[in-house]
Amino acid sequence: MALVEMKTVDGVGTITLNNVKKHNSLSKELIDHICGALNEMKTQGIRVVILRAPAGVKVFSAGHDVRELPMNGRDPLTYNDPLRLVVRTIELFPAPVIAMVEGSVWGGACELVMSCDLIISAEDSTFAITPAKLGVPYNISGVQNFLNTAGIPVCKEMLFTANPIPVKRLVDHGLVSHAVPKDQLESFTLSIAQDIAKNSPLVISLLKEELRILSAAHNLSPETFERIQAMRRQIYDSHDYQEGIKSFFEKRPAKFIGK
Numbered sequence: 001m002a003l004v005e006m007k008t009v010d011g012v013g014t015i016t017l018n019n020v021k022k023h024n025s026l027s028k029e030l031i032d033h034i035c036g037a038l039n040e041m042k043t044q045g046i047r048v049v050i051l052r053a054p055a056g057v058k059v060f061s062a063g064h065d066v067r068e069l070p071m072n073g074r075d076p077l078t079y080n081d082p083l084r085l086v087v088r089t090i091e092l093f094p095a096p097v098i099a100m101v102e103g104s105v106w107g108g109a110c111e112l113v114m115s116c117d118l119i120i121s122a123e124d125s126t127f128a129i130t131p132a133k134l135g136v137p138y139n140i141s142g143v144q145n146f147l148n149t150a151g152i153p154v155c156k157e158m159l160f161t162a163n164p165i166p167v168k169r170l171v172d173h174g175l176v177s178h179a180v181p182k183d184q185l186e187s188f189t190l191s192i193a194q195d196i197a198k199n200s201p202l203v204i205s206l207l208k209e210e211l212r213i214l215s216a217a218h219n220l221s222p223e224t225f226e227r228i229q230a231m232r233r234q235i236y237d238s239h240d241y242q243e244g245i246k247s248f249f250e251k252r253p254a255k256f257i258g259k
């Protein structure tokens, strides 16, 4: 069963995440379908992509599929993790990708949405970045993405509290481009997409890649990178990582003990 729906009209492509019974949790299978749809649209020369969930959803995406997080001391977010792959696919897609958000956005789905070029949201949506709630040692390129999009103060509040943040606050901080009434979301997003589709696809593709390179991480020495990786390994080898995941499935708050 296709976990995403694809539609293309006049150079505007729409990819709808359609695994609503699983709250569009970002399983490997769903991510494979998203990347497949993006690759198909790249072949078709689509000039702008809208990434959305079905109209009326309560949850845009529940984030990384927690069932797919390793429990055996392996890094939960390696370079080839599906979430990393879809983030890179969106960042390298040669045309703008607009996240049209309705409902709540959780965990890795915040990074998925923030890897898009614009975020246009219903005005009652919330965004929660949850590694600290689950005990997951988020990876450095993911944190860089959050930092690039949210800026330090909002980034720290979202990462440290793991609370759902109302989208209006994120508009104030420039993280989200627009928050609009739900009944205007689709027409508003389409109008922006059509404005983009009228412009030079070659220039827009160049501008997107220039901005990606310029906003990428500053030089990290190999020693600094390895120190961060060692810090992350200590966490995904820790009691607290196991406790975070266990608490999720037992539907109870985690009892972290700091080791």
Ligand code: LCV
Pocket (backbone or CB within 6 Å): 021, 022, 023, 025, 026, 059, 061, 062, 063, 064, 065, 066, 067, 069, 106, 107, 108, 109, 129, 130, 131, 132, 134, 136, 138
């Ligand atoms: C697997 C799920 C999920 C899910 N995975 O419905 O960023 S990081 O580092 O944290 C990264 C590792 C990450 O992204 O982790 C995931 C972060 N996501 C969250 O913390 C959101 C967890 N989900 C929820 O809080 C609720 O499910 C929401 C509020 C999204 C929806 O609540 P609602 O009451 O409508 P349920 O909680 O009853 O969920 C329905 C089924 O979907 C599963 C959940 O376990 C439940 O399964 P069962 O019916 O088998 O109990 N589910 C929800 N999210 N991310 N499975």
